[in-house]
Amino acid sequence: xxxxxxxxxxxxxxxxxxxxxxxxxxxxxxxxxxxxxxxxxxxxxxxxxxxxxxxxxxxxxxxxxxxxxxxxxxxxxxxxxxxxxxxxxxxxxxxxxxxxxxxxxxxxxxxxxxxxxxxxxxxxxxxxxxx
Numbered sequence: 526x527x528x529x530x531x532x533x534x535x536x537x538x539x540x541x542x543x544x545x546x547x548x549x550x551x552x553x554x555x556x557x558x559x560x561x562x563x564x565x566x567x568x569x570x571x572x573x574x575x576x577x578x579x580x581x582x583x584x585x586x587x588x589x590x591x592x593x594x595x596x597x598x599x600x601x602x603x604x605x606x607x608x609x610x611x612x613x614x615x616x617x618x619x620x621x622x623x624x625x626x627x628x629x630x631x632x633x634x635x636x637x638x639x640x641x642x643x644x645x646x647x648x649x650x651x652x653x654x655x656x
Contacts, residue, residue: 528653533580534646540575541642544568552642559637576645582652589648591618592636607631615639621647 528536538552547562558564564572573584587594595601595618601611612628622644627635 528650530646530650533650533653534642536579537576537642537645537649540572540579544572544575554641554643554646556642557638558640558642558645562642564640572645576649580649580653582649584648584652588618589645590640591615592639594618596633596636602633605633607633619644621651 534554538549541547541552541558541562542549545558545562545564545568551562556562558568558572569590570586573586573589576582576589577584592615595607595611595615598611601608601614607615612624612631616624619639622639622641624639627639
């Protein structure tokens, strides 16, 4: 039986509460991992590991959090902002994430804001649906 988005959300919330030591009420769909929940880049590895265990799936890190691979490519970043090519690549690598607000000001320092609880839920739900 496929998990509903609500069930996936509950499980993701549990993982984030355990991994980041935050309160359940803080983990809302729109909460950003770094800004709202205080995650640091080192936490992403732990989060991916815990999600894999919780859902019984393999998650290539660059699939869920592809920002690092984008930032190291000089064709995709110019003057601290993603280029049009960079935005296209981001959209392709993160179909589970709404980047509409970010694309208006694609400042690489705001990339962390794209990693929301909802983007993780969408990603996991997509992975589970495709099994």
